Amino acid sequence: MSISVEEQSAPKSQAELLYEAQLRKERRFRVNVAITWGILLLILVLLFSGPIKIDGEFVRKNMLYIAGGLWQTVLISVLSIMLAIALALLAALGRLSNIPPVYALSTFYVSLIRGTPLYLQIFFFFLALPQLGIQLSGLASGVFALGLNYGAYMSEIFRAGLASVSKGQREAAMALGMTPGQTMKRVILPQALRFAIPPVGNEFIAMTKDSALVSATGFVHELMWRATKVGRAQFHNLEALIMAAIFYWIMTLILTFIQNKIEARLAKGDR
Amino acid sequence: MAPIISISKLDKYFGRLHVLKNVSLEVPEKQVVCLIGRSGSGKSTLLRCINFLEEPSYGVVEVDGIAVQSGEKSKAHHQLIHAVRLKTGMVFQEFNLFPHMSVLENVIEGPITVKGMNKDQAIALAERNLEHVGLLFKKDEYPLRLSGGQKQRVAIARALTMEPRVMLFDEPTSALDPELIGEVLTVMKKVADEGMTMLVVTHEMGFAHDVADRVIVMAEGELIEDGKPDAIFNHPKDPRTKALVERRPLST
Numbered sequence: 001m002s003i004s005v006e007e008q009s010a011p012k013s014q015a016e017l018l019y020e021a022q023l024r025k026e027r028r029f030r031v032n033v034a035i036t037w038g039i040l041l042l043i044l045v046l047l048f049s050g051p052i053k054i055d056g057e058f059v060r061k062n063m064l065y066i067a068g069g070l071w072q073t074v075l076i077s078v079l080s081i082m083l084a085i086a087l088a089l090l091a092a093l094g095r096l097s098n099i100p101p102v103y104a105l106s107t108f109y110v111s112l113i114r115g116t117p118l119y120l121q122i123f124f125f126f127l128a129l130p131q132l133g134i135q136l137s138g139l140a141s142g143v144f145a146l147g148l149n150y151g152a153y154m155s156e157i158f159r160a161g162l163a164s165v166s167k168g169q170r171e172a173a174m175a176l177g178m179t180p181g182q183t184m185k186r187v188i189l190p191q192a193l194r195f196a197i198p199p200v201g202n203e204f205i206a207m208t209k210d211s212a213l214v215s216a217t218g219f220v221h222e223l224m225w226r227a228t229k230v231g232r233a234q235f236h237n238l239e240a241l242i243m244a245a246i247f248y249w250i251m252t253l254i255l256t257f258i259q260n261k262i263e264a265r266l267a268k269g270d271r
Numbered sequence: 272m273a274p275i276i277s278i279s280k281l282d283k284y285f286g287r288l289h290v291l292k293n294v295s296l297e298v299p300e301k302q303v304v305c306l307i308g309r310s311g312s313g314k315s316t317l318l319r320c321i322n323f324l325e326e327p328s329y330g331v332v333e334v335d336g337i338a339v340q341s342g343e344k345s346k347a348h349h350q351l352i353h354a355v356r357l358k359t360g361m362v363f364q365e366f367n368l369f370p371h372m373s374v375l376e377n378v379i380e381g382p383i384t385v386k387g388m389n390k391d392q393a394i395a396l397a398e399r400n401l402e403h404v405g406l407l408f409k410k411d412e413y414p415l416r417l418s419g420g421q422k423q424r425v426a427i428a429r430a431l432t433m434e435p436r437v438m439l440f441d442e443p444t445s446a447l448d449p450e451l452i453g454e455v456l457t458v459m460k461k462v463a464d465e466g467m468t469m470l471v472v473t474h475e476m477g478f479a480h481d482v483a484d485r486v487i488v489m490a491e492g493e494l495i496e497d498g499k500p501d502a503i504f505n506h507p508k509d510p511r512t513k514a515l516v517e518r519r520p521l522s523t
Contacts, residue, residue: 175324176356176380
């Protein structure tokens, strides 16, 4: 007993000291990680300024041209993610349906799309459909292919979101007299969508990079297309691809930052 | 006077399990009925069959003149179920408040979405009922910030705001910490005193004893005893009732 009295009269309690030590440890970890990142970046920069010859003149001349592809990349990604969200939601709802054709359509779509490569799907829209008399632009082909592809994968996210809403929520809505449609719209979906926001953000970030595949159609002048164009023409693929990589990376960093902010805000609302 | 709830020859199967066996029950208006019995005796299922959260396998449920024959799938059948749900309010063990809506939004959701009431009218009604359960000052909070007892009182206000003829309570205090049970029972007693017809599935023997007009004991899917609280608690006939009321001391 006397020991505990002495401890309490001390300026800092045991718990407080332990907590501070814990904080110090966490801070030290973060600092060391940041330092290592800095060193790795430095090595990369040194590598390209010394042993690997970079043509600075080429970089200066073509930087703006390649960067001009950014907005096409963003456009494709935004259009595709909107299509993907709509399809994913429909597919997820179809998975919950007890009408056999609806359930079948949903599972068939997901299975077919997940069973074939994205690269093939893009070419299918761009090269195979014209044979059937359907001519799509490179951009439209890319958006349809990316949207369909991501929609199939993202349907699992929405399915999990819908499953995360407890059975009691549905029952409470039904007991109030809501129709199944009202229950879905007013009670289930708002909760499911909230659950889905962070993973959908991740998918969007992934999509901005997969949008590079659309360059293969040769008709969408996004980042990757522009980089390969100038790189091949002047045999400076190294510089061109490095520039494109930096642009993709920066874009991803920005999106990840926004994503973290949104996630933190959502988490706050949960407390 | 015709009973407000009339259940006749109700059977319910869960798969091969026979959970309600030919149950018939009539409840006159303004009566407060407590359904007691051990877990698995079928009392919650019986309650949930009244507003068709469970579809009975056989039998007829009639609420305030609307009779629904079970086992049909027609559109008319669904309309009847909807009409019955408008006449019944339900309070759940797990509260089931909508977490994405504030307290007030929870309470006005039913009148606006289901009845098409205009918003001002719904808010006025909701605020009156929240006042009634003593939680008007929490109207802008979200359910996550409420205690269990407060959540359940909001759930009661939500059900009352639909102005039902009958209130169904499915173990309303079973998920609560012991110190929070009292506030919910107090509100329920208030609702009973105002003349609401109530069916309460509960383990709170004290509440059943003090507030109920009638206590029904269930065992193995049947109603085994039905009478005034005094008769059930002080002169139980069935040995299963005896075991039940002896095992649980009265809380008051």
